[in-house]
Amino acid sequence: MSEPTVQHDFAADAERHRRDAPRHCPRCGASLAGGAGLSVEFWQGADRIFHTWCAGCRWTGDIIPTTEMIGHEIHNG
Amino acid sequence: MLTAEMNQQLTQIGHGTPMGALLRRYWYPVAFTRELAEFPVKRTRLLGEDFAVFKTPNGRCGILPEACPHRKASLAYGVVEPEGLRCPYHGWMFDHTGQCIDQPAERDDTNFAERVRAEAGRAQELGGLVWAYVGPPPAPQLPRFDVYVMDGVRDIGWCELPCSWLQIMENAVDPHHVEWLHGRYFDFVGRHEGFTSPSSFAKKHQKIGFTAFEWGIIKRRVLEGATEENDDWKIGHPLVFPYNMRVGGSGIEQMQIRVPIDDTHTRFMLYSTHAPAGGQFWEQPTVPDYQIPWIDDNGRHIVNYVEGQDIMTWVTQGPIADRTTEHLGRSDIGVTMLRRMFREQMEVVADGGDPLGVIREPHDRIDLPCERDKFHAGAQFALDFLAMGSSRYSPQLDALRKLHIGAADQVAAGKQPAAS
Numbered sequence A: 001m002s003e004p005t006v007q008h009d010f011a012a013d014a015e016r017h018r019r020d021a022p023r024h025c026p027r028c029g030a031s032l033a034g035g036a037g038l039s040v041e042f043w044q045g046a047d048r049i050f051h052t053w054c055a056g057c058r059w060t061g062d063i064i065p066t067t068e069m070i071g072h073e074i075h076n077g
Numbered sequence B: 001m002l003t004a005e006m007n008q009q010l011t012q013i014g015h016g017t018p019m020g021a022l023l024r025r026y027w028y029p030v031a032f033t034r035e036l037a038e039f040p041v042k043r044t045r046l047l048g049e050d051f052a053v054f055k056t057p058n059g060r061c062g063i064l065p066e067a068c069p070h071r072k073a074s075l076a077y078g079v080v081e082p083e084g085l086r087c088p089y090h091g092w093m094f095d096h097t098g099q100c101i102d103q104p105a106e107r108d109d110t111n112f113a114e115r116v117r118a119e120a121g122r123a124q125e126l127g128g129l130v131w132a133y134v135g136p137p138p139a140p141q142l143p144r145f146d147v148y149v150m151d152g153v154r155d156i157g158w159c160e161l162p163c164s165w166l167q168i169m170e171n172a173v174d175p176h177h178v179e180w181l182h183g184r185y186f187d188f189v190g191r192h193e194g195f196t197s198p199s200s201f202a203k204k205h206q207k208i209g210f211t212a213f214e215w216g217i218i219k220r221r222v223l224e225g226a227t228e229e230n231d232d233w234k235i236g237h238p239l240v241f242p243y244n245m246r247v248g249g250s251g252i253e254q255m256q257i258r259v260p261i262d263d264t265h266t267r268f269m270l271y272s273t274h275a276p277a278g279g280q281f282w283e284q285p286t287v288p289d290y291q292i293p294w295i296d297d298n299g300r301h302i303v304n305y306v307e308g309q310d311i312m313t314w315v316t317q318g319p320i321a322d323r324t325t326e327h328l329g330r331s332d333i334g335v336t337m338l339r340r341m342f343r344e345q346m347e348v349v350a351d352g353g354d355p356l357g358v359i360r361e362p363h364d365r366i367d368l369p370c371e372r373d374k375f376h377a378g379a380q381f382a383l384d385f386l387a388m389g390s391s392r393y394s395p396q397l398d399a400l401r402k403l404h405i406g407a408a409d410q411v412a413a414g415k416q417p418a419a420s
Helices: A011-020 B004-011 B018-023 B033-038 B165-171 B176-193 B306-316 B330-350 B380-388 B397-412
Strands: A037-044 A047-054 A060-063 B028-032 B041-046 B049-055 B061-065 B079-081 B084-086 B100-102 B122-126 B129-133 B153-161 B205-213 B216-223 B237-240 B244-249 B252-262 B265-274 B289-291
Touching: A011 A047, A037 B330, A047 B330, B004 B018, B004 B330, B018 B330, B028 B033, B028 B041, B028 B049, B028 B252, B033 B041, B033 B049, B033 B129, B041 B252, B049 B084, B049 B129, B061 B084, B153 B306, B153 B397, B165 B252, B165 B265, B165 B306, B165 B330, B176 B205, B176 B306, B205 B330, B216 B330, B244 B380, B252 B380, B265 B306, B265 B397, B380 B397
Parallel strands: B153 B289
Antiparallel strands: A037 A047, A047 A060, B028 B129, B041 B049, B049 B061, B061 B122, B079 B084, B122 B129, B153 B265, B205 B216, B216 B237, B237 B244, B244 B252, B252 B265
């Protein structure tokens, strides 16, 4: 069995960012490409959060790709 | 994480770039008053362009692009005369507006000189610094922030760093780094070098917050053992958009200045005004400045003082940090907010407006919010600041220490109220 490839330069994360960063404003639909908006990705737990700003309508918000639907979590306390 | 395109947009500051257009709407310190007193013209690099800054005998300052419009020789080697700056090569003379007013080798009966105008900026002195505006006219007012005009003893440490100014600014909205870089790491270095690091810097963050306001972003923190009633949260201290951070406490008022020299170089300045209640201030005909060492003879960073640690992190991020492979977390929301603010303000400029912090009304003084009881450490903060920060390199160090100790004694003896 071959060893999994480790990308020391985090190229895979950069590629996922390019793939998933919002391309259009969710409110006005304007393109966010070509420097027309801003989308900063940060992580929290299993979530990837794209903090997004539209230069067209000034909408600001967080966009979180969803891979599974989670209901109420059991309180760990 | 950002795309390469967005990282480029946020970090390229040359003429014609969106960030360059934004940054050209502000005044920057480009020389010390002392320097132009010693010699009245000096070369300076700002926002990726080279300039000659000068002071004529009547006390008026000016700034012109370094290359003479005639044959491109350097005006930074020019002759300073009452009317302006004369090129050393063929004697062309330019006034403070950039208008060519003399071409000695040309005939008097032509209007050639009137047709030549250098793109002059504006320059003026404040607080021992010479400030320049090199953006589109009309120039806004030079903001008279409190630290530059208040009574006290001034002290300026500075250095030039081989990295983008933006990564230094991002540090200004990153409260958590204090407890690690200036706490745990400082303790680690201290244990190996044989000194005790200041405990006040190592207090754990319980909560951080950021509030946009008219001059930038107020940064707040609740440290362990404190509440939201403590100064660190209730008042906080501001990132002063787009290139400063106002800090202080216990009678030390400081502006941390990060002048963008070009995409990959920054002039870092720590402008401190020591003004403890009850302190006996002395006259300063010249504001002292001194270079902060940040790298040793072996090429290793000097990390046994606070700003040396900061500099290590800024410079080791690279000339321009690669934000396409970074991994931000929730604790980095201040960084995220700052990037958005830059992007928003670029748009304001593109739409023809004045960006955040540009002031056009004449004013005497702008007071910025800044906590007094920093890290709820009391007067000890001032002594830690002097011993463990860049002030250790100040030629005034002993006198400053006596100033703060004397002031604390006055307060303790009830002769002066503590700073409110």
